[in-house]
Amino acid sequence: MPRDFSKFTLPGADDTGKTPALSQLQELGWQPFFARQTSVDELATTPPVRVTEVHRSGLRVLGDGIDMVVPPRADATVGDWLLLNYELPSASRLLERKSLIKRRAAGHDVSVQLIAANIDTAFIVTSCNADFNVARLERYVALAFEAEVTPVILLTKADLCRNTLPYVTEAQAISDAVTVLTLNARSDDPLTLLAPWCKPGQTVAFLGSSGVGKSTLTNALSAREVAATNSIREDDAKGRHTTSHRQLHIIAGRCAVLDTPGVRELQLTDAESGVAEVFSDLDELAGDCRFNDCSHVSEPGCAVLAALDKGLIDEARLARWRKLLAEDRHNTATLAQRRSKDKAFGKMVKQAKKHKSR
Numbered sequence: 001m002p003r004d005f006s007k008f009t010l011p012g013a014d015d016t017g018k019t020p021a022l023s024q025l026q027e028l029g030w031q032p033f034f035a036r037q038t039s040v041d042e043l044a045t046t047p048p049v050r051v052t053e054v055h056r057s058g059l060r061v062l063g064d065g066i067d068m069v070v071p072p073r074a075d076a077t078v079g080d081w082l083l084l085n086y087e088l089p090s091a092s093r094l095l096e097r098k099s100l101i102k103r104r105a106a107g108h109d110v111s112v113q114l115i116a117a118n119i120d121t122a123f124i125v126t127s128c129n130a131d132f133n134v135a136r137l138e139r140y141v142a143l144a145f146e147a148e149v150t151p152v153i154l155l156t157k158a159d160l161c162r163n164t165l166p167y168v169t170e171a172q173a174i175s176d177a178v179t180v181l182t183l184n185a186r187s188d189d190p191l192t193l194l195a196p197w198c199k200p201g202q203t204v205a206f207l208g209s210s211g212v213g214k215s216t217l218t219n220a221l222s223a224r225e226v227a228a229t230n231s232i233r234e235d236d237a238k239g240r241h242t243t244s245h246r247q248l249h250i251i252a253g254r255c256a257v258l259d260t261p262g263v264r265e266l267q268l269t270d271a272e273s274g275v276a277e278v279f280s281d282l283d284e285l286a287g288d289c290r291f292n293d294c295s296h297v298s299e300p301g302c303a304v305l306a307a308l309d310k311g312l313i314d315e316a317r318l319a320r321w322r323k324l325l326a327e328d329r330h331n332t333a334t335l336a337q338r339r340s341k342d343k344a345f346g347k348m349v350k351q352a353k354k355h356k357s358r
């Protein structure tokens with residue numbers, strides 16, 4: 001039976017003044033942005049499904065009355081929306097994304113790893129202890145800005161910390177555009193403090209190192225154990241990598257929550273505008289450098305170094321900016337090179353096949 005896909009708008013008060021219940025699709029995070037990419041006719045034959053789990057063997061997808069596994073595909077990641085082709089699932093149409101979080105894959109692999117799609121808010125999690133690292137936070141905020149996701153910094157384990165003020169001050173200095181919250185993830189704090197971002201129909205993600213409390217926060221929002229947690233090592237506050245894969249948890253009556261495994265290495269790529277946004281003051285200064293591609297190390301006519309000499313900017317922050325800039329430029333160039341090499345190789349294979357079939 002064809003389903004009724006005509007009601008795509010987010011919930012609002014109806015004529016009776018009551019807020020109507022969410023449809024199953026809306027609970028999964030379906031928004032007008034996705035509905036606009038398709039038609040009622042197309043939806044009737046190929047219903048929308050959301051990728052909630054990515055495994056080597058396949059993608060778990062959920063929709064209105066649908067829960068199945070479709071073949072894996074390299075272009076899809078957790079959070080993506082597909083228009084499901086029942087006859088040929090691998091031919092399902094991937095909808096355009098509202099946002100995409102990606103990084104350069106860890107290790108020597110020259111490739112991009114898609115971390116999550118269609119996230120509305122990225123909670124960047126660190127704790128008020130040895131895990132706190134301002135350079136890492138700047139990196140995550142740049143990643144979120146680039147992905148067009150709203151970043152919110154969460155400082156967990158406030159209950160174990162005598163004075164959270166230095167952590168808050170340092171985190172807030174990263175950007176005026178980012179909200180910083182301190183909380184005890186094991187209390188009611190997450191439910192009350194995160195409510196403005198965790199509204200029905202929204203998708204949020206917890207990003208951060210192992211052991212900072214991402215699974216604890218996920219469980220707090222769902223009011224039950226959906227994600228496994230583990231205590232950290234006491235000596236260095238490092239976690240044990242309890243979460244082993246990315247999963248989108250759909251929490252009834254609330255939002256969709258992505259719990260990611262602690263990321264050891266987060267290398268930026270194609271993140272020039274995200275980095276520029278975090279370091280907007282330095283980026284503005286750089287506009288006055290003599291050379292377009294100035295690396296602000298020793299070039300003549302460097303406006304950034306001039307400001308440093310005058311004591312107008314913080315040297316440590318400048319060093320962190322330069323590092324991110326250099327890393328992003330390097331990865332973007334390396335990946336572009338790899339892509340063009342792959343393209344050339346593909347062409348060669350095609351030509352060889354053509355030659356053979358003659």
Ligand SMILES: Nc1nc2c(ncn2[C@@H]2O[C@H](COP(=O)(O)OP(=O)(O)OP(=O)(O)O)[C@@H](O)[C@H]2O)c(=O)[nH]1
Pocket residue numbers: 156157158159160183184185186208209210211212213214215216217228229230231232239240241242243260261262
């Ligand atoms: N006291 C206190 N303990 C916390 C808080 N947040 C997390 N914990 C504890 O810290 C440990 C690690 O928390 P997890 O939620 O497993 O951390 P995670 O970020 O999901 O770690 P991975 O899954 O390894 O990435 C658990 O023992 C939690 O109970 C907090 O705000 N206060």
Ligand SMILES: [Zn+2]
Pocket residue numbers: 286289290294295296297299301302303304305
């Ligand atoms: Zn310069």
